[in-house]
Amino acid sequence: MAHDGPEDHASQLSCIVCMGRLGAAHLPGLMSCLECGFITTDLKLSDEDLKRLYGRDYFHGQEYLDYTAEAESLKLNFQRRIAVLRQLAPDFQAAELFEIGCAYGYFLQVVVPYVKVASGIDISADAVRKAVAEQQTDAREGDYLAFDLKRPVDCITMWDTIEHLRRPDLFIGKAAKDLKPGGLLAITTGDIGSLNARLRGKSWRMIHPPTHLHYFSASTLKRLLERQGFDVVHLSHPGNSRKLRSVLYFISVLKANRPAIYNTLQRLPLFDLSLTANLFDIMYVVGRKRGAIPDGTGA
Template identity: 55%
Template sequence: MDHAAPALPAAFEGASVGCLVCGGSELFTRWKGLLGCKTCGFVFADLKLSGDELARIYGHDYFNGGEYFDYGAEEESLRGNFRDRLRDLSRISPDLSARDLLEIGCAYGFFLDEARHAFKSVAGIDISKDAVRHAREQFGLDAQHGDYLALDVGRKFGTIAMWDTIEHLNRPDLFIEKASADLSPGGLLAVTTGDIGSLNARLRGAKWRMIHPPTHLHYFSVDTISRLLRRHGFEIVHVSHPGNARNLRSIFYYLFAWGHKESPIYKSLLHWRGFDLRITVNLFDIMFVVARRR
């Protein structure tokens, strides 16, 4: 490991915040392309993407052959996982039906569609225009296209959810700061993201499957995300490492047909009902954190 301290990365140019988590300014090179904070251990990509670059990354291709090979075709797997998170949330906070929900990074609206009967109201925002159109047209959801940081929500929410989103953001600290402002006192912020402090992440090192800049820019651990949340007025009320269930179709796709959607074997098996079988894989390296605004 190279511990030479580089100059402040471009991500902090013009800002005096230092490490987004602790404000520290002493950094080291963790792996090629990744930096770590010497004070708190927070790990992040040595990159700063413009709004245009982010919008390009999360355009049509992102949800169709990019990180989510075919987000729409994965609908059942995703909905199953969202139902699990919803069940967890209702255990943590039995009063969901009295809360208004905002989802940041709502994509196609699968979670909002699952959650609409559990909450008083549901709304979402996403940077992907295609995905938001789907959420609005297919499910009639109150979803809007845009940058959350530029959004005036005009009211307070009881719950804000960010599923597998925070690692993609240029400035997760600003999102958490704004979420804190947009929540009522007692409001909940629910987040899932990879846990770089997990055993699997530590064993896999630079080969951990979650490490892929430029889509993943920030790599939290339970400790660093807790520090960031506390810094912005939250107390941590839940931390777990839930499994990620996928149906056999998407597992097969990942194993045999990645990048070859026209693969004859994949196409011939696409409608096989056994593909609907749900298999939970848990490497205990994805964390689910719920924080309450003080």
């Protein structure tokens, strides 16, 4: 499956959601579509730039501060997302699932018992190595746009991934081709239309180029999905659950550098409590692919 070459260049000037014209946004350094309001950056990153960004340091840097230590919390949130997918697809246990941006393989590991087959892809070689070796998942390193899935699947997931992509529209377009009719595309990303994002303005925690290149709202993401042949069948702002353990670890060890406090607190029975913080600024959107089986000639 080839890239749409010429479109790559046109996108720099036009909105990936509606093809409208881009102008300066009300937020410094960002662009906004004059037609649909989609917020994006005008960064032009090469494949090499992106590969460098998502090397080993990415998952251990500021953004994913101890991502692996967060595994327990991540898995808790994945369980909730799976519950939604099972409601939307009653035959979920017979589903073939593919994850774009599978990172360390935590989601794949959690979802395996619920589906027939689960596999994934990620641009980070370091993460994929661990996904295979430590989580025993079917993960591969690579660029999804250049990856041949061989046969259509029932469900594709992109957790906190779409904001990192240079061309989310191409990914969603390819996902549409890689899904069976009626198949589900599940996405989580920040919602720049949320109250918290609007109150925080340029200080909103999700705004950090160059890793976050695009800032969807519920309406711009819905519009992009509909243009690519999906009906939005689920939209929620699920919040983030964490074990009290990881919250205290974060505060006492990573922030205050006081592991002794953490070790003392660890003896408390409350430690396994799970807390849900919800700023209602992260959205969970599921699109269902419309229509008849594509003839393979593409759009």
